[in-house]
Amino acid sequence: MPTPSSPHLREANSISRIMRLVCAALFPGIVVYSALIGPAVLAQIVLASVAALFFEAVMLKLRAMPIRRFLGDYSALVTAWLIALTFPPLSPWWLTVTGVFFAIVVAKHLYGGLGQNPFNPAMIAFAACIIAFPALMSEWPAQGLMLPFEQQLEIIFGFAPRIDALTAATPLDVIKTALKNNALRAGNIQELLMSQNLYGTFAGRGWEWVTMTYLCGGAFLLAMGVITWHVPFAFITSMAAISALCWLFDPGRFSDPLFHLFSGGAMLGAFFIATDPVSGCATPRGRLIFGVGAGILAYLIRVFGVFPDGIAFAVLIMNICAPLIDRYTQPTVFGRRANGRRS
Amino acid sequence: MDILTAIAVMALGALLLGAALGCAAVRFRVEGNPVTDKVNAILPQTQCGQCGFPGCRPYAEAVAKGEAEINLCPPGGEEGMRKLAELLGRDCVPLAETVKRAPxxxxxxxxxxxxxxxxxxxxxxxxxxxxxxxxxxxxxxxxxxxxxxxxxxxxxxxxxxxxxxPETPETWRWPEVGFWKKEDVKPEMAAA
Amino acid sequence: MMRTLFSFPGGVKPDPNKEASARAFIASAPLPERLVLPLKQSAGVAPLPCVRVGERVKKGQIIAVAEAWISVSLHAPTSGKVTDIGAHPLAHPSGLPAPAIVIEADGEDAWRERQPLDWQGLAPREVQCYLQQSGVVGLGGAVFPSHAKLGGDTPTEELIINGAECEPYITCDDRLMRERADEIISGVALLRDLTGARQCLIAVENNKPEAIRALRGAIGKHREDFVVVTLPARYPAGSLRQLIYALTGKHAPVNVLPAALGVQCFNVATVHSIWRAVAHGEPVVRRVVTVSGNVRAPKNWEAPIGMSMNALLQLSEPLDDTDGLIVGGPMMGLSLPLTNAPITKGSNCLIARSPRLFPPRPPESPCIRCTACAQACPQGLQPFELYWWSRARNFDRAAEHALAECIECGCCAYVCPAAIPLVHYFRFAKGELAAAARERQMADGARDRFEFRQFRAEREKAEKQAKTAAAKQAAVMSAAAAPSEKPAPTPPSEP
Incomplete structure (x- = not known):
């Protein structure tokens, strides 16, 4: 039914444009990441994209929805790229595909498709896989041991044996393992970190360059009006604050805020994951609370929890709280006073 | 020994909570039966008797006592049933077969x-x-x-x-909008 | 003079598209042969016809008289003969006909006797009644009777004259301000005396520099204490509540009249019509209508009320691919097929529609809660929540999210990347809520009557029982007194 209702004008904007902008914002990060790790990253992205579009199409078909129109909104692609960027780059192909399956089929379509999912699909994929395959999900390639592309592909597709020497823990992992074994003493952490400094200077193994480009991509999204400043700001400041507190309390045991902000998925989480509008908060104050909660939880999980990085679980936990936060942070309606009384 | 302590603690907890609940039930007992009035307020007051009760209030009493289903009121329709379910904390049920016709x-x-x-x-x-x-x-x-x-x-x-x-411009209402399900999307639009 | 303006939340900046129609002078539309005058042309109650079919009327003669306070009289826009009083199609989304008076023009256009009102010697209440009998309503589109706004209990502090005209395409107020600034300012002076306002603020968006210049020039001659305030162009700056807030910082919720806050607000065209009514004795029988969009000669026409919309559109030569009309602006107006429905007092603009200028809305996508709508809402609402609950037909929850505060300005649907017709959802939900309230009211009445009926039945039963008992008693008594006589007949219970 063509609606006769006003307005009869529309701004040139669409969901597909928003999703394409998100992909564009991820692009510089992908370039630097693959320069650092190798073209395996690109292979993973292609693999995840194909799998995501395939699952999306199948689910749309099963749900009797217009396939071309909904594939054209690029939302599956964004999920796929986030999965490819958060999974270890040399993870076997079936792991990536399983992750995409969880994200698209379970987390997205079984909950009602785009706009209805209570949890961030990419983070559901990450959480499901890290619980099911903890060892594989912790095997990050040691940078600097760049393998030729064919060899990377062979590892991904299982033609070559997964050599343990090829993979190593991330800087976050190194510190956590040390922490767990009580191997850390005052001053020790700096040493440990220094040993990881192959390319970068403060986040270990060049991660800061990758995260920095994510930060730039996030700034681009902010400038384009795709996301609002609330979640990234709250996420980054809260993580900086809590890590600074711990660091000041005991610099020997805890690493500095800069390290935390620029390693692991912090920037990706702040700008691309925690800002997911569907599963996050929608009110401005709610978004601030969401960001603060996700930032603090991510720090706590990554420092004191079992898993190397905490972004996924932090975001999922905040996803659970989002409707409640929204309910209690409804903004004042124009013409009503803040206490709900009419002016 | 440990297991005995555990049992004792749990038992004590259960006792305390049970006592608290009992006290609350006595202290905050609701006088009269305002539920009937609330149910009656939701019913459309057509007094049509299509629910099988002689008027809205008798049906309200039966619903409040839990003797009647909440899906028997044809004029109230789906909306009325949902409101009753919300009020009484019951599950929504599909409208009874006798009620199906559009109100x-x-x-x-x-x-x-x-x-x-x-x-x-x-x-x-x-x-x-x-x-x-x-x-x-x-x-x-x-x-x-x-x-x-x-x-x-x-x-x-x-x-x-x-x-x-008869409908007049004053009583006319905007129709419901089509959702984004397949049947609402024209083929040429889907291709666009 | 600089003034601190308050900034209302949200708003959008659509392409104004005003230049084309703002260039030409206001032209007088030729008199049509047949005029259809719907009775209900104002908010409130429709007036009652006071002419018969076949009766000859003069221009300006009352043909339907207001019988309630929130109602205004209706006048013949030209001299001629009443040929029909009955249902005629209306510019309404339902397409349903409504009662109207039809006048066949005799071509003479002869006025009834016109007399200016000597208002300076009159009580405000008498001026109000005069305005009611002159059919003055808000010409900005809301058509609220102007006399009913005046004379509240709260003393008026600010008198706001709304010349913002924030909707794209519309330029009728702009042209009026440029060409008839003197009359508008005289009207403002009149309103100021009537309301006793401390301040007179004439608000115009900054994209109408010539109108501002004309108004300032007119003020220079008369009153120096009127202020022309330049508003930054942002839709909906001309919306009542947003305008009042921008100028005074006062919030008016939907169910509170601005008068209660000490603010009176009139549209410039309304002020002009008030002045014409008072100073020249001319009731509202014509109005300036912008005809724009897909036409060769976009222009402002001064057209008689009751003229066919299609006839007026033809004057501006619509292009061949015109497939319909938008009555009002593109943000809040009504989209209709090419229609012969009449111009009413509220029709400020006709836009010829074409697929090129107004491409059809793409099909609706799911809402991703991007909150673009909430950022654009000038009422600080959460349109995506309202949409969610309206779509689920859970109207009570929508009402909890302040659905009633929605002014249907269209900003949310304008920015929505998912192309959801949000305003349509809200209109649907509001209609259902209003219908539910009506039904609720009916049900309450039905319950009261039902309960009273039960009570009455029981009372009658009790009376009957009492009567039978009394009769029995009497029978026993009389039998005891005179056993040979028959029992007396029962006396009627009603006295």
């Missing part, structure tokens, strides 16, 4: 030429919406008629019929 308000109209002035319909009307006197022509007050159809059977000359109220 559309129709009002009684008396054919003036055939009315013999028997007053039977006046006696049948539960809401006093018919005026008239013996051997005088009767008429229905449009604004008061609930469309319960209780006046139809008693009429000996079958001069009462039911018609929907």
């Amino acid at each position: 559309k308000r129709e009002i009684a109209i008396i054919d003036e030429n055939r009315c013999i002035g028997c007053t039977l319909c006046i006696q049948a009307c539960p809401v006093d919406a018919i005026v008239g006197a013996a051997r005088q022509m009767h008429t229905v007050v449009e604004a008061l008629c609930t469309g319960c159809e209780l006046c139809r059977p008693p009429c000996p000359v079958e001069c009462i019929e039911f018609r929907p109220l």
Whole structure:
């Protein structure tokens, strides 16, 4: 039914444009990441994209929805790229595909498709896989041991044996393992970190360059009006604050805020994951609370929890709280006073 | 030993909580039965008896006591059932088969030429919406008629019929908008 | 003079598209042969016809008289003969006909006797009644009777004259301000005396520099204490509540009249019509209508009320691919097929529609809660929540999210990337809520009558029982007194 209702004008904007902008914002990060790790990253992205579009199409078909129109909104692609960027780059192909399956089929379509999912699909994929395959999900390639592309592909597709020497823990992992074994003493952490400094200077193994480009991509999204400043700001400041507190309390045991902000998925989480509008908060104050909660939880999980990085679980936990936060942070309606009384 | 302590702790906890609940039940007991009134307020007051009870209040009492299902009211429809479910903390249930037809308000109209002035319909009307006197022509007050159809059977000359109220620009409502399901998307739009 | 303006939340900046129609002078539309005058042309109650079919009427003669306070009289826009009083199609989304008076023009256009009102010697109440009998309503589109706004209990502090005209395409107020600034300012002076306002603020968006210049020039001659305030162009700056807030910082919720806050607000065209009514004795029988969009000669026409919309559109030569009309602006107006429905007092603009200028809305996508709508809402609402609950037909929850505060300005649907017709959802939900309230009211009445009926039945039963008991008693008594006599007949209970 063509609606006769006003307005009869529309701004040139669409969901597909928003999703394409998100992909564009991820692009510089992908370039630097693959320069650092190798073209395996690109292979993973292609693999995840194909799998995501395939699952999306199948689910749309099963749900009797217009396939071309909904594939054209690029939302599956964004999920796929986030999965490819958060999974270890040399993870076997079936792991990536399983992750995409969880994200698209379970987390997205079984909950009602785009706009209805209570949890961030990419983070559901990450959480499901890290619980099911903890060892594989912790095997990050040691940078600097760049393998030729064919060899990377062979590892991904299982033609070559997964050599343990090829993979190593991330800087976050190194510190956590040390922490767990009580191997850390005052001053020790700096040493440990220094040993990881192959390319970068403060986040270990060049991660800061990758995260920095994510930060730039996030700034681009902010400038384009795709996301609002609330979640990234709250996420980054809260993580900086809590890590600074711990660091000041005991610099020997805890690493500095800069390290935390620029390693692991912090920037990706702040700008691309925690800002997911569907599963996050929608009110401005709610978004601030969401960001603060996700930032603090991510720090706590990554420092004191079992898993190397905490972004996924932090975001999922905040996803659970989002409707409640929204309910209690409804903004004042124009013409009503803040206490709900009419002016 | 440990297991005994655990059992003791749990038992003590259960006792304390049980006592608290019991106290609360006594202290905060609700006087009377306001539930009936609340249920009655949700019912549409057509007094049509289609639920099988003689009027809205008896049905409200039965619902409040839990003796009747909440899906029996045709004029209330889906919306009314949902409100009852919300009020009583019950699950939503599909409307009963007898209720399925769309609730559309129709009002009684008396054919003036055939009315013999028997007053039977006046006696049948539960809401006093018919005026008239013996051997005088009767008429229905449009604004008061609930469309319960209780006046139809008693009429000996079958001069009462039911018609929907005509729509005017004042009573007109915007129609519901199509959702983004497949059946609402025209093929040429889907291709775009 | 600089003034601190308050900034209302949200708003959008659509392409104004005003230049084309703002260039030409206001032209007088030729008199049509047949005029259809819907009775209900104002908010409130429709007036009652006071002419018969076949009766000859003069221009300006009252043909339907107001019988309630929130109602105004209706006048013949030209001299001629009443040929019909009955249902005629209306510019309404339902397409349903409504009662109207049809006048066949005799071509003479002869006025009834016109007399200016000597208002300076009159009580405000008498001026109000005069305005009611002159059919003055808000010509900005809301058509609220102007006399009913005046004379509240709260003393008026600010008198706001709304010349913002924030909707794209519309330029009728702009042209009026440029060409008839003197009359507008005289009207403002009149309103100021009537309301006793401390301040007179004439608000114009900054994209109308010539109108601002004309108004300032007119003020210079008369009153120096009137202020022309330049508003930054942002839709909906001309919306009542947003305008009042921008100028005074006062919030008016939907169910509170601005008068209660000490603010009176009139549209410039309304002020002009008030002045014409008072100073020249001319009731509202014509109005300036912008005809724009897909036409060769976009222009402002001064057209008689009751003229066919299609006839007026033809004057501006619509292009071949015109497939319909938008009555009002593109943000809040009504989209209709090419229609012969009449111009009413509220029709400020006709836009010829074409697929090129107004491409059809793409099909609706799911809402991703991007909150673009909430950022654009000038009422600070959360349209995506309202949409969610309206779509789920859970109207009570929508009402909890302040659905009633929605002014249907269209900003949310304008920015929505998912192309959801949000305003349509809200209109649907509001209609259902209003219908539910009506039904609720009916049900309450039905319950009261039903309960009273039960009570009456029981009372009658009790009376009957009492009567039978009394009769029995009497029978026993009389039997005891005179056993040979028959029991007396029961006396009638009613006195």
